[in-house]
Amino acid sequence: MTFLDYLISIDARTALMGRMMRRLGVDRQLKVVADHAAVTNRAVDRCRSCGHQDECSTWLDEHQQADDPPDYCRNRDLIARLQHAAGQR
Template identity: 40%
Template sequence: MKSMIEGLRRAAERPRLMGEMMARLGVAPEGQDDPAADLALAQAARRCAGCGHEGACRSWLAETERAEHAPSFCANAGVLESLARR
């Protein structure tokens, strides 16, 4: 039961981490107004949910206020950087 609760906690935490990553990179999800961007963000959310780098992500977010590039371990680096340039 404890592992199930921990898994649920981690799953609930992922959207917050992704939101923080987007903020650091200057991605404004509400400003995209583009179905392709919506799809890209939905796919990014799924990748984030399955990511094995939660600890590294937390550390990077704690150390970084703004960035032009996502960290190399981020599976969503390309899509988030692309959305940030819009």
């Protein structure tokens, strides 16, 4: 893998995280949590280290609306906390 391939892979995974947060309606809540930058960075790191990029992309394409992320999502707990804070749960 070239360095450029690595950067593209990181960007694609970060984009998947953004799509997941928007799909589950917690993107705005993520922006207002205490220590927003650190929370977001940890979420991005979890997404970047996930081995389910293709499955995630397919899941997002197939689920126009969803209450929960797929079971393999490494940000599942964060999403649940954000949903609770937003009054979605």
